[in-house]
Amino acid sequence: MKPNLLSEEKVIITAAITGGAHGKWSNPNLPITPEEQAKDALECYEAGATVCHIHVRGEDGLSTADLNVYNKTVRLIKEKCPIITQIGNGIGARIEYGIKVSKSGKRYGQALKMATLEERINLLNIDPQPDMFTINAGTFEFRTNMRGMETSSIFNNPIDFNKNYVNGCKKIGAGIEIEVYDTSHMANIMELVDMGVFQPNEKLHFSIVLGIKGGAPATVRNLLNMVELLPEGSTWQVVTIGKYCLRTTMIAMCMGGNIRTGLEDTVYYRKGELVKSNAQLVERMARVAKEIGREPATLDETREKLRLK
């Protein structure tokens, strides 16, 4: 798909309000509890976002696969506003402590732990049912810095798992967001099309994820290459982390892509200045989108663009 420099389509704003890695230690304004998340979702909705990308946290503030927390979060958000709920199926990473045992029997050491495939597919049972789920289009070594510790883990996304996930989503009528982290991931998706998991002319929704350690770096060439690999008629956005976030999102928006922002992606509003709230980030993107002639899509327009029922 070629970038469209003349697109005047309404732009979908997705707010990724929490994320699956950093915590309040990175920015105290990160919403952690279901109540905080519902509040932020509402504020983002009022600021122009129509999709809320969700990871939840346990009482220790770290990522959790606990369905009770997911249920409560989705329920509270839906009570507040009709924003589209989108569950990141990677769930997130958590640091486990005491993973090694010394000769004297003392536990020490720490490691990054990712959710299991079972925990992840279990998200399809969240009640009330979310509107959308994310799939991650390939396996790679996910490396990140958590609380000063360089961590590494296999982010396991085998094609069979994704096949099952897509089929599960289709069965319950949920929409799908496809996250691709490199060229090979795009090929994996084309293989799902060849397998008939996606229909040949089915319009898909992509996030081009750049700048994660272990994935493709955040460069303009990588962004453009990935856009050009998208199947015709796709909707898409770019996801980058930290300092790259604002620039790549603006470039994507100018190329006809949609917007994703939020504290999952960046905890700084600008250099040295912490984000005050997810809504603050949504407001900036809505402001800039309007400057270039792209109004934020309404909820109905978003549902239509994303082919949600």
Add this chain to the structure above:
Amino acid sequence: MKPNLLSEEKVIITAAITGGAHGKWSNPNLPITPEEQAKDALECYEAGATVCHIHVRGEDGLSTADLNVYNKTVRLIKEKCPIITQIGNGIGARIEYGIKVSKSGKRYGQALKMATLEERINLLNIDPQPDMFTINAGTFEFRTNMRGMETSSIFNNPIDFNKNYVNGCKKIGAGIEIEVYDTSHMANIMELVDMGVFQPNEKLHFSIVLGIKGGAPATVRNLLNMVELLPEGSTWQVVTIGKYCLRTTMIAMCMGGNIRTGLEDTVYYRKGELVKSNAQLVERMARVAKEIGREPATLDETREKLRLK
């Protein structure tokens, strides 16, 4: 040169206030007379522009090579404000009428006429001396629609002419802006470097011009390819025409490039809404630049970045 998504350099805003083709028939707010141009230059300067790109017009409102008009315009601008004056050496196109003769001796027909090489090099004699001159890095068929007529002309920019122009600029201590319209033009400039006209490590200032009929189309791939062909350490901006203008300029700004805007490039502020003044365009770009953390460069900063004396 790789695009720099993290650039926090101050951004130079160049206002191309008039251009060498369209007239008040396209937008009545286009400054035509030296007085109007000086007024717009001042307003742009106050809005954050530090470079004013200049073409002048005769009493008929069409492009002219008349040095008296250039002299007056540059003088009036310099009297108003210290904005850097930059003369487009193509001068501009004019429609000549009555270029054919019927059997009965009646003149009819029309054609696009470009300034001659002699008229163009004569611009080096403008008094007071402008700060910068533009060179155009290659020959091509320049096609444009003027007042509903599809016109075509050879835009003649032989390498020897450019060599002389650069030498002329260096002799009088003027800065140079290099306009490149396609891949081959970049190679022409590298040949000038090989010839010693530019020094091997001399930092150059480029405009990547896209979307002119006869030049490379305005696509993201063309933009990126051209940026990657720039010699290391170059300063640059993108120049596109009409509807592409805002988007490509924003992308360039996000990639570490500078800004050019103005009524030469676009007569519409947004779809269906004519630009009110050059300053209105400068204000929008300054606003957006600040949103992404790039403050407009001051005059002194611009002079240093462009290596002007």
Add this chain to the structure above:
Amino acid sequence: MKPNLLSEEKVIITAAITGGAHGKWSNPNLPITPEEQAKDALECYEAGATVCHIHVRGEDGLSTADLNVYNKTVRLIKEKCPIITQIGNGIGARIEYGIKVSKSGKRYGQALKMATLEERINLLNIDPQPDMFTINAGTFEFRTNMRGMETSSIFNNPIDFNKNYVNGCKKIGAGIEIEVYDTSHMANIMELVDMGVFQPNEKLHFSIVLGIKGGAPATVRNLLNMVELLPEGSTWQVVTIGKYCLRTTMIAMCMGGNIRTGLEDTVYYRKGELVKSNAQLVERMARVAKEIGREPATLDETREKLRLK
């Protein structure tokens, strides 16, 4: 159009036997007279070439627009073998001597002179009618070194001229080869499609010309970019000059393109070793094509691929 690394299509070999610039001073085996050209055409045909790209020379060995020479050459070739005749419509460059006059009235100086548009369109009247004509898709400064002199000339190819040329070819039922020297030239051709000069689904035949001074340099990125700009279903080959010739041709062949070779493109067989005959170059390319599983196309296959009557 994407390169096709798996193409098993038969490959068309075009022999560009003479060219429009260098002479026997570069390589004594360059065929200059109609008789020499007919001999080389036959040898190339026997070696596997099915298209002969033709420029002719006057008695002084330099390029000429003289239709008598063209007529004789085409006639002699057709008498020898049924190879497809393709006339390069640029005709070629010649050095004119004595173009300046000293104060004492003595003529001196030299310049490159290109054929006029009138001379070029006159080629449509060659008798017997050639099978194909070349159009050059854009205007640029053509620079070359002739007999130690750096020369420069405008290679003038306005869109209106090309429109007329294509219409002329279609009228007489001749095929067309489109030479593109840069990104902008591809856009010019798309404009001819928009104008209806070419039909929207008409399959076109392209030469991607790289490495001419004034055109795009011979790089893999330029080659790939140009291939990707070709309209779907095009046939194509690459034309490069001198030392780049063999490598880019092999890359093109591996990507599903066709082959052009001949003394027009390279006078050396390998470093320091002059080409013995056009057929020697055709033989090497046929040999390598077979190694990668692409047999040379027969005459009938070529006519079908190039949509010749």
Add this chain to the structure above:
Amino acid sequence: MKPNLLSEEKVIITAAITGGAHGKWSNPNLPITPEEQAKDALECYEAGATVCHIHVRGEDGLSTADLNVYNKTVRLIKEKCPIITQIGNGIGARIEYGIKVSKSGKRYGQALKMATLEERINLLNIDPQPDMFTINAGTFEFRTNMRGMETSSIFNNPIDFNKNYVNGCKKIGAGIEIEVYDTSHMANIMELVDMGVFQPNEKLHFSIVLGIKGGAPATVRNLLNMVELLPEGSTWQVVTIGKYCLRTTMIAMCMGGNIRTGLEDTVYYRKGELVKSNAQLVERMARVAKEIGREPATLDETREKLRLK
């Protein structure tokens, strides 16, 4: 690093004689036993190859991590000829049968099994010591068809493992070949450079692997992008599988890369015709390399180019 279309450097031919997946069921001429491998290594050496890329097989013909087999193979090869021995550190995949248990206790089912990290690092203890080891620059889902079964496995290559591997190689004075399967893998290597595992100016030797399911597809754009990401001064080759193999290798060779061929990469010499021996593939590549003016590197030249002691 830019492709070099004018490279006249001697070309290194690596013969990947066996591979870690398919067996004699794919091609009976695949060398499986140490004796067969030594015979093929010698034949390849005599045909112009100077590097032998090695995977070994157990008595069942499947990949094995058994050091005794590695020791014997390396020893037998070294007895036959001085070809450089290069051990693929992935070892290879094997199908395990009977991996599930039915309710009645009967074993059934099958899965792809990759060697463990422990088995892989243990290769550093092969005696006699091989000249080079391969590292694989990133983790991904390796999918392949083995004996009609679509298989999938995590090919686990964490950055810490690679760091240890490189340090291990350096400690024993062995050379390193770096296999990159996508953009992100190149970034992983740059991270090893940043960590000081490779020196900032250390010249590295890369294989750009394309066309593996789970990795980047075999396209010209992917190949070019990867070449341009190589650090300046690298040596490199391309590795593709099956039908893409010959074309991408020829393109790489034209771009200044080196050659890898062998039954690991392709079991067909051309469509429908099984390879007779590894040497047959080496001979073809040597033949084509000579056609474009690149002589096969001698053993001494190879050792120097690959910076082996």
